[in-house]
Amino acid sequence: MLKLVVYVSEYTGNEADAATDLNNICRHASEFNARRNISGVLFYENYHFLQAIEGPQLEIDGLMESIRMDSRHRNIDILVEMDISSRYFSRWNMQPINLETSSLFETKVLKKLRDAYMHNLQISDASFVMLIQDILNTPGAEEILKS
Numbered sequence: 001m002l003k004l005v006v007y008v009s010e011y012t013g014n015e016a017d018a019a020t021d022l023n024n025i026c027r028h029a030s031e032f033n034a035r036r037n038i039s040g041v042l043f044y045e046n047y048h049f050l051q052a053i054e055g056p057q058l059e060i061d062g063l064m065e066s067i068r069m070d071s072r073h074r075n076i077d078i079l080v081e082m083d084i085s086s087r088y089f090s091r092w093n094m095q096p097i098n099l100e101t102s103s104l105f106e107t108k109v110l111k112k113l114r115d116a117y118m119h120n121l122q123i124s125d126a127s128f129v130m131l132i133q134d135i136l137n138t139p140g141a142e143e144i145l146k147s
């Protein structure tokens with residue numbers, strides 16, 4: 001059984017260290033996740049993370065326990081938790097996406113995603129995940145999103 005979790009959380013570090021922390025987290029995560037068949041993406045913007053992780057249910061539950069205890073963030077708010085039959089983010093074991101330094105990503109879609117979050121998920125889990133995918137499919141983003 002495959003499971004997908006999407007959450008947002010607050011970065012507890014200094015803004016100046018955010019890009020480094022994001023890259024360090026993803027470097028470690030890519031290695032760890034590859035061994036456990038976990039895929040996903042990690043966005044950062046303005047003291048907030050948004051992460052999507054997917055993989056075997058037990059592996060995802062175990063990883064979420066470690067993630068919850070990580071002092072680099074707090075106030076984890078689960079937005080999506082669902083069983084899936086196929087992966088949405090299979091290209092990446094953990095792709096960092098720093099929205100503060102990459103202006104490439106489609107702002108209209110990002111606005112929709114932020115609105116969906118701010119207004120307490122007026123859209124379904126599946127639509128929420130589709131929005132994240134739309135952001136990743138922004139033309140020109142290929143260069144940043146290397147497999």
Ligand SMILES: Cc1cc2nc3c(=O)[nH]c(=O)nc-3n(C[C@H](O)[C@H](O)[C@H](O)COP(=O)(O)O)c2cc1C
Binds near residue numbers: 025030040042067
């Ligand atoms: C926002 C955020 C996302 C993270 N995502 C992952 C991840 O996808 N995979 C991973 O192995 N560690 C991830 N980590 C790191 C884990 O929280 C933890 O530090 C790491 O798994 C080592 O855990 P351990 O000390 O229990 O071995 C993330 C940390 C943060 C703050």
